[in-house]
Amino acid sequence: MEQSERAKDVLPELTEIQGLSITDPLDLLDAEERAAVLEELDKLARERREAEAASGSLRLG
Amino acid sequence: MDTTRWEEPEPAELRLLVTDADWASLAARYRGRNPRPLDRCLEVVRAGGATTVVIETRYIDLDYRSEYSALYARTFQSVPDSAHRLHFFRAPLTADQLWRLPDDHGYLGYVIIRPSELGPVGRTVLQPPPGMADAVRTQVRDPVNFFGQNLTVEGVPFIQQDTQLGRCAHAAAWMCHYAGHRRHGLARRPMADFSLFANPGLGYGRPLPSQGLTVQQLLELLRTCDLPASFYNVRQLPASQLVPWADPPPQPPSGQPDAHPGLWDTRLLGICCRYLNSGLPVLVGSGDHAFVLCGYRRERREGKRDWITFIRHDDQRGPYLRVGNVLDDADQDTGYRYSPWQCLIVPLPAKLWLPPEPAEFFGAILMRGLAQTLRGQIPEAELLLKLIEDGRLALRTYALEANAFKTGLDRGMDEQLVREYRLARFSHHVWVVEAVDRDQRSDGLACVVGEAIFDVTSSENAPNLLALHVPGAALVHRTTGPPRFPIRCAPDPYWSGGVGPP
Numbered sequence: 001m002e003q004s005e006r007a008k009d010v011l012p013e014l015t016e017i018q019g020l021s022i023t024d025p026l027d028l029l030d031a032e033e034r035a036a037v038l039e040e041l042d043k044l045a046r047e048r049r050e051a052e053a054a055s056g057s058l059r060l061g
Numbered sequence: 062m063d064t065t066r067w068e069e070p071e072p073a074e075l076r077l078l079v080t081d082a083d084w085a086s087l088a089a090r091y092r093g094r095n096p097r098p099l100d101r102c103l104e105v106v107r108a109g110g111a112t113t114v115v116i117e118t119r120y121i122d123l124d125y126r127s128e129y130s131a132l133y134a135r136t137f138q139s140v141p142d143s144a145h146r147l148h149f150f151r152a153p154l155t156a157d158q159l160w161r162l163p164d165d166h167g168y169l170g171y172v173i174i175r176p177s178e179l180g181p182v183g184r185t186v187l188q189p190p191p192g193m194a195d196a197v198r199t200q201v202r203d204p205v206n207f208f209g210q211n212l213t214v215e216g217v218p219f220i221q222q223d224t225q226l227g228r229c230a231h232a233a234a235w236m237c238h239y240a241g242h243r244r245h246g247l248a249r250r251p252m253a254d255f256s257l258f259a260n261p262g263l264g265y266g267r268p269l270p271s272q273g274l275t276v277q278q279l280l281e282l283l284r285t286c287d288l289p290a291s292f293y294n295v296r297q298l299p300a301s302q303l304v305p306w307a308d309p310p311p312q313p314p315s316g317q318p319d320a321h322p323g324l325w326d327t328r329l330l331g332i333c334c335r336y337l338n339s340g341l342p343v344l345v346g347s348g349d350h351a352f353v354l355c356g357y358r359r360e361r362r363e364g365k366r367d368w369i370t371f372i373r374h375d376d377q378r379g380p381y382l383r384v385g386n387v388l389d390d391a392d393q394d395t396g397y398r399y400s401p402w403q404c405l406i407v408p409l410p411a412k413l414w415l416p417p418e419p420a421e422f423f424g425a426i427l428m429r430g431l432a433q434t435l436r437g438q439i440p441e442a443e444l445l446l447k448l449i450e451d452g453r454l455a456l457r458t459y460a461l462e463a464n465a466f467k468t469g470l471d472r473g474m475d476e477q478l479v480r481e482y483r484l485a486r487f488s489h490h491v492w493v494v495e496a497v498d499r500d501q502r503s504d505g506l507a508c509v510v511g512e513a514i515f516d517v518t519s520s521e522n523a524p525n526l527l528a529l530h531v532p533g534a535a536l537v538h539r540t541t542g543p544p545r546f547p548i549r550c551a552p553d554p555y556w557s558g559g560v561g562p563p
Contacts, residue, residue: 010484011481011484011545014545014546014547014548014549015547015549016547017435017438017439017547020434020435020438020547021543021546022434022536022543022544022546023543023544025427025430025526025529025536025544028427028430028431028433028434029426029427029430033426033430037422037423037426038522038523040422041419041422041423041521041522041523041524042522044299044303044416044418044419044422044521045419045521045522047297047299047300048299048416048418048521050297051292051293051294051297051298051299052292052294054294054296054297058275058276058346058349058403058404059264059265059272059273059274059275059276059349060228060229060230060233060273060274060275060276060279060346060349060350060351061228061229061230061271061272061273061274061349061350061351
Protein backbone atom coordinates (compact mmCIF):
# COMPACT_ATOMS: atom_id res chain seq x y z
CA MET A 1 0.00 0.00 0.00
CA GLU A 2 2.77 2.36 1.04
CA GLN A 3 4.68 1.55 -2.13
CA SER A 4 1.68 2.23 -4.33
CA GLU A 5 1.16 5.62 -2.61
CA ARG A 6 4.75 6.54 -3.42
CA ALA A 7 4.32 5.44 -7.02
CA LYS A 8 1.27 7.66 -7.36
CA ASP A 9 3.36 10.68 -6.41
CA VAL A 10 5.82 10.11 -9.21
CA LEU A 11 3.72 8.85 -12.08
CA PRO A 12 0.26 10.24 -12.80
CA GLU A 13 -2.68 7.89 -13.07
CA LEU A 14 -3.70 7.19 -16.60
CA THR A 15 -7.26 7.19 -17.83
CA GLU A 16 -8.10 3.87 -19.39
CA ILE A 17 -9.64 3.62 -22.82
CA GLN A 18 -12.62 1.34 -22.57
CA GLY A 19 -12.00 -2.04 -24.09
CA LEU A 20 -8.37 -1.34 -24.79
CA SER A 21 -5.56 -2.78 -22.73
CA ILE A 22 -2.12 -3.78 -23.93
CA THR A 23 -0.01 -6.25 -22.00
CA ASP A 24 2.28 -7.29 -24.84
CA PRO A 25 3.19 -5.08 -27.85
CA LEU A 26 2.41 -8.02 -30.13
CA ASP A 27 -1.23 -7.58 -29.00
CA LEU A 28 -1.25 -4.67 -31.45
CA LEU A 29 -1.10 -7.12 -34.36
CA ASP A 30 -3.63 -9.72 -35.41
CA ALA A 31 -2.60 -13.38 -35.37
CA GLU A 32 -1.70 -13.51 -39.05
CA GLU A 33 0.31 -10.30 -38.93
CA ARG A 34 2.08 -11.43 -35.78
CA ALA A 35 3.19 -14.70 -37.42
CA ALA A 36 4.40 -12.83 -40.50
CA VAL A 37 6.41 -10.36 -38.39
CA LEU A 38 8.07 -13.08 -36.35
CA GLU A 39 8.92 -14.96 -39.54
CA GLU A 40 10.42 -11.81 -41.05
CA LEU A 41 12.54 -11.20 -37.95
CA ASP A 42 13.85 -14.76 -38.16
CA LYS A 43 14.61 -14.27 -41.84
CA LEU A 44 16.52 -11.05 -41.19
CA ALA A 45 18.59 -12.77 -38.50
CA ARG A 46 19.32 -15.71 -40.80
CA GLU A 47 20.39 -13.44 -43.67
CA ARG A 48 22.69 -11.51 -41.38
CA ARG A 49 24.37 -14.68 -40.12
CA GLU A 50 24.86 -15.94 -43.67
CA ALA A 51 26.41 -12.66 -44.80
CA GLU A 52 28.80 -12.64 -41.83
CA ALA A 53 29.82 -16.22 -42.48
CA ALA A 54 30.79 -15.19 -46.00
CA SER A 55 33.09 -12.37 -44.85
CA GLY A 56 35.93 -14.51 -46.23
CA SER A 57 39.37 -13.53 -47.24
CA LEU A 58 38.98 -9.99 -48.61
CA ARG A 59 42.15 -8.09 -47.77
CA LEU A 60 42.17 -4.33 -47.12
CA GLY A 61 45.46 -2.56 -47.32
CA MET B 62 61.36 15.69 -45.44
CA ASP B 63 64.44 17.10 -43.79
CA THR B 64 64.78 15.74 -40.25
CA THR B 65 68.12 17.29 -39.35
CA ARG B 66 67.81 19.50 -36.27
CA TRP B 67 64.31 18.02 -35.97
CA GLU B 68 63.77 19.17 -32.40
CA GLU B 69 64.67 22.82 -33.02
CA PRO B 70 63.78 25.54 -32.36
CA GLU B 71 63.01 24.80 -28.74
CA PRO B 72 60.22 24.72 -27.64
CA ALA B 73 58.26 25.73 -30.73
CA GLU B 74 58.14 27.59 -33.98
CA LEU B 75 55.42 30.08 -34.83
CA ARG B 76 54.49 30.84 -38.41
CA LEU B 77 51.90 33.26 -39.72
CA LEU B 78 49.91 31.89 -42.61
CA VAL B 79 48.91 34.86 -44.70
CA THR B 80 50.00 34.33 -48.27
CA ASP B 81 49.87 31.36 -50.62
CA ALA B 82 53.64 31.21 -50.21
CA ASP B 83 53.27 30.78 -46.42
CA TRP B 84 50.97 27.78 -46.94
CA ALA B 85 53.16 26.31 -49.66
CA SER B 86 56.20 26.63 -47.43
CA LEU B 87 54.46 24.77 -44.61
CA ALA B 88 53.34 22.01 -46.97
CA ALA B 89 56.86 21.73 -48.40
CA ARG B 90 58.40 21.48 -44.92
CA TYR B 91 56.55 18.21 -44.28
CA ARG B 92 55.99 16.97 -47.79
CA GLY B 93 55.63 13.20 -47.95
CA ARG B 94 55.83 10.72 -50.79
CA ASN B 95 52.06 10.96 -50.91
CA PRO B 96 51.37 14.62 -50.14
CA ARG B 97 47.57 14.48 -50.45
CA PRO B 98 46.66 13.75 -46.80
CA LEU B 99 48.71 16.68 -45.49
CA ASP B 100 47.58 18.96 -48.31
CA ARG B 101 43.96 18.17 -47.44
CA CYS B 102 44.58 18.84 -43.73
CA LEU B 103 45.99 22.24 -44.68
CA GLU B 104 43.02 22.92 -46.97
CA VAL B 105 40.66 22.16 -44.09
CA VAL B 106 42.31 24.54 -41.64
CA ARG B 107 42.78 27.19 -44.28
CA ALA B 108 39.07 27.04 -45.08
CA GLY B 109 38.45 27.34 -41.34
CA GLY B 110 40.30 30.65 -41.32
CA ALA B 111 43.69 29.63 -39.87
CA THR B 112 46.22 32.45 -39.77
CA THR B 113 48.76 30.96 -37.38
CA VAL B 114 50.45 27.60 -36.95
CA VAL B 115 52.45 26.81 -33.85
CA ILE B 116 54.78 23.85 -34.28
CA GLU B 117 55.79 21.96 -31.15
CA THR B 118 59.13 20.58 -32.27
CA ARG B 119 59.54 17.80 -29.71
CA TYR B 120 56.14 16.27 -29.14
CA ILE B 121 56.09 12.89 -27.42
CA ASP B 122 53.09 11.35 -29.11
CA LEU B 123 51.69 8.07 -27.80
CA ASP B 124 50.85 6.82 -31.29
CA TYR B 125 54.15 7.74 -32.90
CA ARG B 126 56.11 6.43 -29.91
CA SER B 127 54.33 3.10 -30.29
CA GLU B 128 55.25 3.01 -33.97
CA TYR B 129 58.79 4.06 -33.15
CA SER B 130 59.12 1.23 -30.67
CA ALA B 131 57.63 -1.36 -33.03
CA LEU B 132 59.29 -0.21 -36.26
CA TYR B 133 61.57 2.83 -36.47
CA ALA B 134 63.75 1.83 -33.50
CA ARG B 135 64.52 -1.38 -35.39
CA THR B 136 65.54 0.14 -38.72
CA PHE B 137 69.14 0.64 -39.83
CA GLN B 138 68.39 4.22 -40.75
CA SER B 139 68.19 6.69 -37.84
CA VAL B 140 64.78 8.21 -37.34
CA PRO B 141 63.94 10.83 -34.68
CA ASP B 142 62.00 9.43 -31.75
CA SER B 143 59.74 12.47 -31.35
CA ALA B 144 57.05 13.98 -33.52
CA HIS B 145 56.05 17.52 -34.39
CA ARG B 146 52.60 18.78 -33.43
CA LEU B 147 51.11 21.55 -35.53
CA HIS B 148 48.42 23.65 -33.82
CA PHE B 149 46.26 25.90 -35.98
CA PHE B 150 44.61 29.11 -34.79
CA ARG B 151 42.30 31.62 -36.40
CA ALA B 152 43.83 34.49 -34.47
CA PRO B 153 47.13 35.90 -35.66
CA LEU B 154 49.33 35.10 -32.66
CA THR B 155 52.67 36.45 -31.58
CA ALA B 156 55.44 34.49 -29.86
CA ASP B 157 54.89 36.20 -26.53
CA GLN B 158 51.24 35.01 -26.47
CA LEU B 159 51.99 31.30 -26.55
CA TRP B 160 52.08 30.82 -22.79
CA ARG B 161 48.94 32.92 -22.26
CA LEU B 162 46.67 32.77 -25.27
CA PRO B 163 44.13 35.51 -25.95
CA ASP B 164 40.49 34.53 -25.31
CA ASP B 165 39.66 34.70 -29.00
CA HIS B 166 42.45 32.39 -30.15
CA GLY B 167 40.09 30.40 -32.40
CA TYR B 168 41.73 27.01 -31.98
CA LEU B 169 41.07 24.81 -35.02
CA GLY B 170 42.86 21.61 -34.01
CA TYR B 171 46.15 19.85 -34.53
CA VAL B 172 48.11 17.63 -36.92
CA ILE B 173 50.90 15.45 -35.59
CA ILE B 174 53.75 14.89 -38.02
CA ARG B 175 55.84 11.72 -38.05
CA PRO B 176 59.45 12.25 -39.16
CA SER B 177 58.85 9.91 -42.10
CA GLU B 178 58.15 10.90 -45.66
CA LEU B 179 56.33 7.61 -46.31
CA GLY B 180 53.42 8.63 -44.09
CA PRO B 181 53.93 11.94 -42.34
CA VAL B 182 50.41 12.63 -41.01
CA GLY B 183 49.97 11.11 -37.57
CA ARG B 184 47.10 11.60 -35.14
CA THR B 185 45.04 14.53 -36.32
CA VAL B 186 41.88 16.16 -35.05
CA LEU B 187 40.63 19.20 -36.95
CA GLN B 188 37.35 21.05 -36.90
CA PRO B 189 35.31 20.19 -39.99
CA PRO B 190 35.59 22.83 -42.70
CA PRO B 191 32.83 25.44 -42.88
CA GLY B 192 29.87 24.29 -44.92
CA MET B 193 30.48 20.68 -43.94
CA ALA B 194 30.07 20.92 -40.17
CA ASP B 195 26.36 19.99 -40.11
CA ALA B 196 27.00 16.93 -42.27
CA VAL B 197 29.78 15.54 -40.07
CA ARG B 198 28.22 13.24 -37.47
CA THR B 199 30.97 11.27 -35.74
CA GLN B 200 32.95 14.14 -34.27
CA VAL B 201 34.34 13.87 -30.75
CA ARG B 202 35.61 16.41 -28.23
CA ASP B 203 39.35 16.09 -27.93
CA PRO B 204 41.10 17.93 -25.09
CA VAL B 205 44.52 19.37 -25.85
CA ASN B 206 47.09 20.87 -23.52
CA PHE B 207 48.92 23.70 -25.24
CA PHE B 208 51.83 24.98 -23.18
CA GLY B 209 49.91 24.62 -19.95
CA GLN B 210 46.58 25.82 -21.33
CA ASN B 211 43.57 23.55 -21.82
CA LEU B 212 42.09 23.74 -25.29
CA THR B 213 39.44 21.61 -26.95
CA VAL B 214 38.80 20.68 -30.53
CA GLU B 215 35.70 18.98 -31.90
CA GLY B 216 36.42 16.93 -34.96
CA VAL B 217 36.75 13.44 -36.39
CA PRO B 218 40.10 11.71 -35.70
CA PHE B 219 42.29 11.10 -38.77
CA ILE B 220 45.60 9.35 -39.37
CA GLN B 221 47.63 8.38 -42.45
CA GLN B 222 49.19 4.93 -42.72
CA ASP B 223 52.97 4.77 -42.33
CA THR B 224 53.01 2.14 -45.17
CA GLN B 225 55.24 -0.35 -43.33
CA LEU B 226 53.79 -1.13 -39.91
CA GLY B 227 50.27 -0.04 -40.74
CA ARG B 228 48.24 0.12 -43.94
CA CYS B 229 44.87 1.65 -44.72
CA ALA B 230 42.96 -0.97 -42.71
CA HIS B 231 45.05 -0.27 -39.60
CA ALA B 232 44.59 3.47 -40.05
CA ALA B 233 40.84 3.07 -40.51
CA ALA B 234 40.57 0.85 -37.43
CA TRP B 235 42.57 3.38 -35.40
CA MET B 236 40.28 6.24 -36.55
CA CYS B 237 37.21 4.32 -35.38
CA HIS B 238 38.86 3.34 -32.12
CA TYR B 239 40.15 6.79 -31.19
CA ALA B 240 36.62 8.11 -31.74
CA GLY B 241 35.34 5.28 -29.49
CA HIS B 242 37.94 6.22 -26.89
CA ARG B 243 36.67 9.78 -26.78
CA ARG B 244 32.97 9.02 -27.25
CA HIS B 245 32.50 5.83 -25.23
CA GLY B 246 35.45 5.96 -22.83
CA LEU B 247 37.26 2.94 -24.31
CA ALA B 248 40.81 2.42 -23.11
CA ARG B 249 43.22 4.24 -25.42
CA ARG B 250 45.04 2.00 -27.91
CA PRO B 251 48.16 3.40 -29.60
CA MET B 252 48.49 3.04 -33.35
CA ALA B 253 51.06 0.19 -33.25
CA ASP B 254 48.59 -2.01 -31.33
CA PHE B 255 46.52 -2.26 -34.50
CA SER B 256 49.46 -3.99 -36.17
CA LEU B 257 50.95 -5.90 -33.26
CA PHE B 258 47.64 -7.37 -32.12
CA ALA B 259 46.40 -8.44 -35.55
CA ASN B 260 46.16 -12.22 -35.60
CA PRO B 261 48.62 -13.40 -38.31
CA GLY B 262 46.85 -16.75 -38.40
CA LEU B 263 43.83 -15.06 -39.98
CA GLY B 264 45.81 -13.30 -42.71
CA TYR B 265 48.39 -13.93 -45.40
CA GLY B 266 52.07 -13.24 -45.68
CA ARG B 267 54.36 -11.57 -43.22
CA PRO B 268 52.96 -9.21 -40.62
CA LEU B 269 55.88 -6.79 -41.14
CA PRO B 270 56.13 -5.08 -43.52
CA SER B 271 52.36 -5.21 -43.54
CA GLN B 272 50.38 -5.87 -46.70
CA GLY B 273 47.08 -5.01 -45.02
CA LEU B 274 44.53 -6.92 -43.01
CA THR B 275 41.96 -9.45 -44.06
CA VAL B 276 38.40 -8.76 -43.04
CA GLN B 277 38.68 -11.59 -40.51
CA GLN B 278 41.79 -10.01 -39.01
CA LEU B 279 40.11 -6.64 -38.84
CA LEU B 280 36.99 -8.02 -37.17
CA GLU B 281 39.07 -9.92 -34.65
CA LEU B 282 41.29 -6.90 -34.01
CA LEU B 283 38.28 -4.67 -33.32
CA ARG B 284 36.85 -7.31 -31.00
CA THR B 285 40.04 -7.40 -28.94
CA CYS B 286 40.00 -3.58 -28.83
CA ASP B 287 36.51 -3.53 -27.23
CA LEU B 288 34.71 -2.50 -30.42
CA PRO B 289 33.18 -5.74 -31.80
CA ALA B 290 32.00 -4.92 -35.28
CA SER B 291 28.95 -5.62 -37.39
CA PHE B 292 29.76 -6.80 -40.88
CA TYR B 293 27.78 -6.27 -44.09
CA ASN B 294 28.77 -7.95 -47.32
CA VAL B 295 27.51 -5.69 -50.11
CA ARG B 296 26.79 -8.78 -52.21
CA GLN B 297 24.52 -10.13 -49.46
CA LEU B 298 22.64 -7.20 -47.99
CA PRO B 299 19.42 -8.15 -46.18
CA ALA B 300 17.03 -9.22 -48.92
CA SER B 301 13.99 -8.81 -46.73
CA GLN B 302 11.52 -6.08 -47.48
CA LEU B 303 12.18 -4.23 -44.24
CA VAL B 304 9.03 -2.14 -44.09
CA PRO B 305 5.95 -3.14 -46.08
CA TRP B 306 5.18 0.36 -47.33
CA ALA B 307 8.77 1.22 -48.31
CA ASP B 308 9.98 1.30 -51.91
CA PRO B 309 10.63 -2.19 -53.30
CA PRO B 310 14.23 -3.44 -53.02
CA PRO B 311 16.50 -2.09 -55.78
CA GLN B 312 17.36 -4.37 -58.69
CA PRO B 313 20.45 -4.60 -60.93
CA PRO B 314 20.34 -2.47 -64.09
CA SER B 315 18.32 -4.14 -66.81
CA GLY B 316 20.39 -6.53 -68.88
CA GLN B 317 23.15 -6.61 -66.23
CA PRO B 318 21.98 -9.14 -63.65
CA ASP B 319 25.56 -9.75 -62.53
CA ALA B 320 26.46 -6.09 -62.02
CA HIS B 321 28.24 -5.56 -58.72
CA PRO B 322 25.69 -4.45 -56.09
CA GLY B 323 28.11 -1.70 -55.08
CA LEU B 324 27.07 -0.08 -58.38
CA TRP B 325 23.31 -0.15 -57.84
CA ASP B 326 22.14 -1.32 -54.41
CA THR B 327 20.85 1.81 -52.70
CA ARG B 328 20.20 -0.10 -49.47
CA LEU B 329 23.81 0.75 -48.69
CA LEU B 330 22.72 4.30 -48.00
CA GLY B 331 20.21 3.43 -45.29
CA ILE B 332 22.55 0.97 -43.58
CA CYS B 333 25.30 3.57 -43.29
CA CYS B 334 22.93 6.34 -42.19
CA ARG B 335 21.55 4.33 -39.25
CA TYR B 336 25.02 4.17 -37.73
CA LEU B 337 26.05 7.70 -38.67
CA ASN B 338 22.79 8.97 -37.09
CA SER B 339 24.17 7.34 -33.94
CA GLY B 340 27.53 9.12 -34.22
CA LEU B 341 29.21 5.80 -35.07
CA PRO B 342 31.77 5.74 -37.92
CA VAL B 343 31.41 3.15 -40.68
CA LEU B 344 34.51 1.48 -42.13
CA VAL B 345 34.14 0.73 -45.84
CA GLY B 346 36.07 -1.87 -47.80
CA SER B 347 36.30 -0.78 -51.42
CA GLY B 348 38.34 -3.15 -53.59
CA ASP B 349 41.47 -3.64 -51.50
CA HIS B 350 41.24 -0.22 -49.85
CA ALA B 351 39.59 0.86 -46.59
CA PHE B 352 38.30 4.25 -45.50
CA VAL B 353 35.92 5.61 -42.89
CA LEU B 354 32.58 7.37 -43.33
CA CYS B 355 32.09 10.15 -40.81
CA GLY B 356 28.96 11.94 -41.99
CA TYR B 357 26.33 12.46 -44.61
CA ARG B 358 24.11 15.10 -46.08
CA ARG B 359 20.59 14.66 -47.45
CA GLU B 360 20.28 16.38 -50.80
CA ARG B 361 16.92 17.24 -52.33
CA ARG B 362 16.19 16.20 -55.91
CA GLU B 363 13.29 17.60 -57.82
CA GLY B 364 10.68 14.91 -58.43
CA LYS B 365 12.86 12.14 -56.99
CA ARG B 366 13.69 10.67 -53.61
CA ASP B 367 16.39 12.56 -51.69
CA TRP B 368 19.98 11.52 -52.35
CA ILE B 369 22.64 10.98 -49.71
CA THR B 370 26.18 12.25 -50.10
CA PHE B 371 28.70 11.00 -47.54
CA ILE B 372 31.77 12.49 -45.91
CA ARG B 373 34.82 10.25 -45.62
CA HIS B 374 38.25 10.16 -44.04
CA ASP B 375 40.56 8.37 -46.47
CA ASP B 376 44.03 7.89 -45.05
CA GLN B 377 45.51 8.19 -48.56
CA ARG B 378 43.61 11.35 -49.49
CA GLY B 379 42.87 13.18 -46.29
CA PRO B 380 40.04 14.11 -43.93
CA TYR B 381 36.54 15.40 -44.66
CA LEU B 382 36.19 14.42 -48.31
CA ARG B 383 32.81 14.39 -50.02
CA VAL B 384 31.49 11.16 -51.55
CA GLY B 385 29.13 12.46 -54.21
CA ASN B 386 27.82 9.15 -55.49
CA VAL B 387 28.28 5.96 -53.52
CA LEU B 388 27.33 3.93 -56.57
CA ASP B 389 29.89 5.60 -58.83
CA ASP B 390 32.53 6.56 -56.35
CA ALA B 391 35.17 8.98 -57.54
CA ASP B 392 37.31 11.53 -55.71
CA GLN B 393 35.79 14.90 -56.52
CA ASP B 394 39.10 16.74 -56.90
CA THR B 395 41.37 14.25 -58.61
CA GLY B 396 38.84 12.07 -60.39
CA TYR B 397 40.42 8.96 -58.81
CA ARG B 398 37.91 6.13 -59.11
CA TYR B 399 37.31 3.90 -56.14
CA SER B 400 36.31 0.27 -56.64
CA PRO B 401 32.67 -0.55 -55.88
CA TRP B 402 32.08 -0.83 -52.16
CA GLN B 403 32.50 -4.46 -51.07
CA CYS B 404 31.76 -4.46 -47.37
CA LEU B 405 30.82 -2.32 -44.41
CA ILE B 406 32.39 -2.89 -41.01
CA VAL B 407 30.82 -1.02 -38.12
CA PRO B 408 32.72 -1.05 -34.83
CA LEU B 409 30.13 -0.94 -32.05
CA PRO B 410 29.92 -0.55 -28.29
CA ALA B 411 30.19 -4.07 -26.89
CA LYS B 412 26.64 -4.34 -25.55
CA LEU B 413 24.89 -2.99 -28.61
CA TRP B 414 23.69 -6.45 -29.53
CA LEU B 415 20.45 -5.77 -31.35
CA PRO B 416 21.13 -4.81 -34.99
CA PRO B 417 19.28 -1.76 -36.31
CA GLU B 418 17.44 -3.53 -39.14
CA PRO B 419 15.11 -5.68 -37.00
CA ALA B 420 14.58 -2.72 -34.66
CA GLU B 421 13.54 -0.52 -37.58
CA PHE B 422 11.32 -3.16 -39.11
CA PHE B 423 9.59 -4.10 -35.86
CA GLY B 424 9.32 -0.47 -34.75
CA ALA B 425 7.58 0.51 -37.98
CA ILE B 426 5.12 -2.38 -37.75
CA LEU B 427 4.32 -1.61 -34.11
CA MET B 428 3.82 2.12 -34.70
CA ARG B 429 1.38 1.33 -37.48
CA GLY B 430 -0.31 -1.29 -35.27
CA LEU B 431 -0.74 1.17 -32.41
CA ALA B 432 -2.11 3.86 -34.70
CA GLN B 433 -4.62 1.40 -36.18
CA THR B 434 -5.65 0.26 -32.70
CA LEU B 435 -6.18 3.82 -31.45
CA ARG B 436 -7.67 5.51 -34.50
CA GLY B 437 -11.26 5.05 -33.24
CA GLN B 438 -10.69 6.60 -29.83
CA ILE B 439 -7.77 8.94 -30.45
CA PRO B 440 -8.26 10.61 -33.84
CA GLU B 441 -4.78 12.19 -33.84
CA ALA B 442 -3.31 8.69 -34.33
CA GLU B 443 -4.82 8.74 -37.82
CA LEU B 444 -2.04 11.18 -38.83
CA LEU B 445 0.53 8.37 -38.88
CA LEU B 446 -1.67 6.21 -41.08
CA LYS B 447 -2.28 9.13 -43.42
CA LEU B 448 1.48 9.68 -43.75
CA ILE B 449 1.93 6.02 -44.66
CA GLU B 450 -0.91 6.17 -47.17
CA ASP B 451 0.53 9.30 -48.81
CA GLY B 452 4.07 7.88 -49.00
CA ARG B 453 5.26 10.62 -46.66
CA LEU B 454 6.43 8.52 -43.72
CA ALA B 455 10.19 8.06 -43.44
CA LEU B 456 11.99 6.23 -40.66
CA ARG B 457 15.10 7.49 -38.89
CA THR B 458 16.91 4.99 -36.71
CA TYR B 459 19.77 5.63 -34.32
CA ALA B 460 21.36 4.26 -31.14
CA LEU B 461 22.46 6.27 -28.17
CA GLU B 462 22.86 6.02 -24.43
CA ALA B 463 19.47 6.14 -22.72
CA ASN B 464 20.69 8.92 -20.45
CA ALA B 465 21.66 11.00 -23.49
CA PHE B 466 18.25 10.30 -25.00
CA LYS B 467 16.52 11.45 -21.80
CA THR B 468 18.74 14.51 -21.47
CA GLY B 469 18.02 15.55 -25.03
CA LEU B 470 14.22 15.40 -24.86
CA ASP B 471 13.67 19.15 -24.71
CA ARG B 472 13.19 19.37 -28.45
CA GLY B 473 9.55 20.26 -28.73
CA MET B 474 8.21 16.97 -27.37
CA ASP B 475 5.04 17.05 -25.26
CA GLU B 476 5.87 17.54 -21.56
CA GLN B 477 3.78 14.53 -20.48
CA LEU B 478 5.82 12.32 -22.74
CA VAL B 479 9.11 13.84 -21.60
CA ARG B 480 8.09 13.06 -18.01
CA GLU B 481 7.20 9.46 -18.85
CA TYR B 482 10.41 8.85 -20.80
CA ARG B 483 12.64 10.41 -18.16
CA LEU B 484 11.08 8.33 -15.40
CA ALA B 485 11.13 5.10 -17.40
CA ARG B 486 13.63 2.28 -16.92
CA PHE B 487 15.62 1.86 -20.13
CA SER B 488 18.65 -0.25 -21.07
CA HIS B 489 22.01 1.57 -21.02
CA HIS B 490 21.86 2.07 -24.80
CA VAL B 491 18.64 2.18 -26.83
CA TRP B 492 17.71 2.01 -30.48
CA VAL B 493 15.25 4.75 -31.40
CA VAL B 494 13.16 4.39 -34.57
CA GLU B 495 11.58 7.75 -35.37
CA ALA B 496 8.56 8.25 -37.60
CA VAL B 497 9.39 11.27 -39.76
CA ASP B 498 7.08 13.39 -41.90
CA ARG B 499 9.01 13.75 -45.17
CA ASP B 500 7.35 17.05 -46.13
CA GLN B 501 8.08 18.67 -42.78
CA ARG B 502 11.66 17.45 -43.06
CA SER B 503 12.04 18.90 -46.55
CA ASP B 504 10.83 22.26 -45.27
CA GLY B 505 13.37 22.21 -42.45
CA LEU B 506 10.63 21.99 -39.79
CA ALA B 507 10.17 19.80 -36.74
CA CYS B 508 9.25 16.51 -38.38
CA VAL B 509 9.11 13.63 -35.87
CA VAL B 510 5.61 12.38 -35.08
CA GLY B 511 6.36 9.23 -33.11
CA GLU B 512 8.97 6.67 -32.20
CA ALA B 513 9.62 3.14 -31.06
CA ILE B 514 12.40 2.57 -28.53
CA PHE B 515 14.16 -0.78 -28.12
CA ASP B 516 16.41 -2.46 -25.59
CA VAL B 517 19.73 -3.00 -27.40
CA THR B 518 20.51 -6.09 -25.33
CA SER B 519 17.45 -7.94 -26.63
CA SER B 520 17.37 -10.61 -29.31
CA GLU B 521 17.12 -9.79 -33.00
CA ASN B 522 14.43 -12.48 -33.18
CA ALA B 523 12.33 -10.71 -30.54
CA PRO B 524 13.36 -7.07 -30.06
CA ASN B 525 12.28 -5.87 -26.62
CA LEU B 526 10.10 -2.77 -26.95
CA LEU B 527 10.69 -0.13 -24.27
CA ALA B 528 8.32 2.55 -25.54
CA LEU B 529 6.01 3.24 -28.45
CA HIS B 530 4.56 6.59 -29.40
CA VAL B 531 2.24 7.70 -32.18
CA PRO B 532 0.49 11.07 -32.54
CA GLY B 533 -1.78 11.49 -29.52
CA ALA B 534 -0.70 8.56 -27.33
CA ALA B 535 2.17 6.40 -26.12
CA LEU B 536 2.92 3.32 -24.10
CA VAL B 537 6.00 2.83 -21.95
CA HIS B 538 7.32 -0.53 -20.83
CA ARG B 539 7.59 -1.24 -17.10
CA THR B 540 9.87 -3.84 -15.54
CA THR B 541 7.03 -4.81 -13.20
CA GLY B 542 3.56 -5.24 -14.58
CA PRO B 543 1.93 -4.21 -17.82
CA PRO B 544 3.09 -1.16 -19.80
CA ARG B 545 1.86 2.31 -18.87
CA PHE B 546 -0.86 2.97 -21.40
CA PRO B 547 -2.49 5.10 -22.72
CA ILE B 548 -0.23 8.08 -22.06
CA ARG B 549 -2.05 10.93 -23.78
CA CYS B 550 0.08 13.60 -25.45
CA ALA B 551 -0.21 16.37 -28.01
CA PRO B 552 0.21 15.28 -31.64
CA ASP B 553 2.56 18.12 -32.58
CA PRO B 554 5.79 17.18 -34.38
CA TYR B 555 9.12 17.70 -32.64
CA TRP B 556 12.80 17.66 -33.60
CA SER B 557 14.82 14.50 -34.15
CA GLY B 558 17.16 13.22 -31.44
CA GLY B 559 19.68 11.60 -33.80
CA VAL B 560 23.04 13.14 -34.60
CA GLY B 561 22.80 15.88 -37.20
CA PRO B 562 19.89 16.93 -39.39
CA PRO B 563 17.41 14.13 -40.20
